[in-house]
Amino acid sequence: MNPDTAVADPDALAAELGSRVEEATKRLEQTAAETTDDQARAPSQLPDWSRGHVLTHLARNADGLRNLLVWARTGVETPQYPSVQARNDGIEAGAGRRAAELAADIAESAAQFAAEAARLSGADWTVQVAGVRGSGHPAWFTLWRRLSEVEIHHVDLGLGYRPADWPEQFSSQCLDLVADRFSGPDCVAALLVSTDDGAEYRIGPPGQPATVTVTGQTRELLAWLIGRAAGNRLITEPAGPLPPVPPW
Numbered sequence: 001m002n003p004d005t006a007v008a009d010p011d012a013l014a015a016e017l018g019s020r021v022e023e024a025t026k027r028l029e030q031t032a033a034e035t036t037d038d039q040a041r042a043p044s045q046l047p048d049w050s051r052g053h054v055l056t057h058l059a060r061n062a063d064g065l066r067n068l069l070v071w072a073r074t075g076v077e078t079p080q081y082p083s084v085q086a087r088n089d090g091i092e093a094g095a096g097r098r099a100a101e102l103a104a105d106i107a108e109s110a111a112q113f114a115a116e117a118a119r120l121s122g123a124d125w126t127v128q129v130a131g132v133r134g135s136g137h138p139a140w141f142t143l144w145r146r147l148s149e150v151e152i153h154h155v156d157l158g159l160g161y162r163p164a165d166w167p168e169q170f171s172s173q174c175l176d177l178v179a180d181r182f183s184g185p186d187c188v189a190a191l192l193v194s195t196d197d198g199a200e201y202r203i204g205p206p207g208q209p210a211t212v213t214v215t216g217q218t219r220e221l222l223a224w225l226i227g228r229a230a231g232n233r234l235i236t237e238p239a240g241p242l243p244p245v246p247p248w
Contacts, residue, residue: 001144001173003137010125010140017143018117020170024150025110028058031159032103040099045158045228049095054156055102056094060087061149062109064132065142069116072127072139080131087132117143148174155228163223172199175222178248179203182225188243192225194218203245213237 007013032055040052049057064080064087071078081087094105120139130136131145151170154161166174172194179192182203189204193215201221202210214221216234224231226248236242 001177003141003144007126007138007140010123010138011121014117014120014125014140014143017140017147018114020167021117021143021147021150022114024147024154024167024170025114027161028150028154029103029107029110031154031157031161032099032106035099035103035157035159037099039159040102041096045156049156051157051159052095052097052102053091054153055106056097057091058149058153059094059102059105059109060090062113062146065146065149066109066113066116068129068131068142069113069120069139071129072124072142073116073120075127084132113146144173152226152228155223163219163228166219166222168196168218171218171222172197175201175218175225178222178225181248182245184246186246188212188245190214190243192221194221212240212243214242 035051035055040055041050043049044051044054046054067078067080070076081090094102097105125138125140127139128136129139129142147170151166151174155163175192175194179201183206185205187204189208189210190202191210191213192201192203193199193213194201194217195215196218199218203225204210214231214234214236216231220229220231220233223229224234224242225245231242234242
């Protein structure tokens with residue numbers, strides 16, 4: 001799922017990713033629909049954010065990523081957000097709404113994102129777009145970005161959806177991408193080994209030999225690396241504490 005890799009059939013890839021986004025969104029919408037007002041106002045698993053903040057962020061994320069799809073389809077540069085401050089203000093403004101309003105916002109924004117994605121085809125998916133942070137990427141990668149936002153922040157709600165519930169395909173693809181991000185000098189050189197399929201992922205400065213091997217299930221490795229779990233079931237070799245990793 002590397003955005004720098006050439007794609008032979010962008011339409012097929014977009015269709016496959018779109019289907020996975022739809023499935024993940026249905027699970028999120030079900031959770032949102034069952035959330036009470038008290039639960040919406042309660043703290044989420046993210047520092048300083050209520051569940052209302054997380055749900056509002058997910059809705060505004062759908063709007064922002066839809067802007068990138070409009071950009072790809074029309075050729076007119078359409079920013080994900082006017083600014084980082086505007087993004088933050090929008091989340092804060094919507095966080096205190098009643099649970100029913102939050103759930104409706106999740107559903108409506110997701111439907112509009114899906115409708116815009118359905119309008120793209122062929123070369124549209126290879127157009128380079130750029131989010132509010134980070135480098136540019138082809139439009140099809142916007143679907144992956146939405147999938148990861150929905151899957152990870154669904155866990156952050158703390159309402160029953162856990163890393164163990166992540167689809168296997170998502171977990172392995174996401175771990176591969178995330179491991180690439182942990183390649184700076186502030187990260188310990190380590191080898192991550194999945195007991196699910198034997199896949200290996202390296203973190204730390206390129207070319208530096210691994211000083212520790214961390215073994216465990218793919219979902220548990222991913223959850224630990226992105227700060228969604230303590231990694232209590234992971235095994236290190238040589239034996240000892242898990243290596244420190246920078247914030248994701």
